Amino acid sequence: MNEKKRILIVDDDPEIRELLEFDISSSGYFVDTASDGMEGLNKALNDKYDLILLDVMMPKMNGFDVCKNLRQAKSNIPILMLTAKGTIGDKTSGFNSGADDYLVKPFDIQEVLLRIRVLLRRSEPQVETYMSSEILNAGEIEILPDTLEAIILNKRVKLTPTEFEILYCLMQHFNKSVTLATLLEEVWGYDRDEDVRMLRVHVGGLRNKIEPDTKNPKYLHTVTNVGYKLTPFGEG
Secondary structure, eight states: OOOOOEEEEEOSOHHHHHHHHHHHHHTTOEEEEESSHHHHHHHHHHSOOSEEEEOSSOSSSOHHHHHHHHHHHOTTSOEEEEESOOSHHHHHHHHHTTOSEEEESSOOHHHHHHHHHHHHHHHSOOTTTSOTTSOOEETTEEEETTTTEEEETTEEEEOOHHHHHHHHHHHHTTTSEEEHHHHIIIIISSOOGGGHHHHHHHHHHHHHHHOSOTTSOSSEEEETTTEEEEOTTSOO
16 A cells, blocks of 8 residues: 655644644545744755645745745645735745645635645656657757756756646647647646636746746747647747
């Protein structure tokens, strides 16, 4: 039987922490908790977890800063932010700090469990997925599944798990338009209209890492009313 996945919950609200701990552990996961940002960061850096649930507004260190520090030290850990700060600006800040997904309080616990399952599935080594038949190198872009990195013209950049999955999906269809629905289905495992903004924010983060000029994309192009297209040879 597979070992239980380890999840760290970082939230200063004891009621939310206890609710999440009960429901997530009841779903078969090992759960650890922290009551402030500094404690959460220290636990994440000194122990092994498969996923982190992270509040934003916390004492000692806010969730954005925790996320940034974790990405610098352990960038492959999936991070799901749970917060009352739900504007598009707040979500953008969360994704820019390195979060993989974002849920606004109050949330449905079944939605939390769904997002956990999706993030854990994406973070597991997919030996069968990245076979020789899959496209890992095209034109000026190469992707490295083992390290979640991309190499563009000999420049190596670290990607979040979500950014890697988006780039991987587009690589499999390079020079072809990929719909928003296809990206949501292949990357998140479901097609939800309200998550299109989330996808666009992640694409923006990916562009910041792979494009020489984000205002005039060379590789990752928006296809109006459709989705996106990757041109790994730098063609428009």
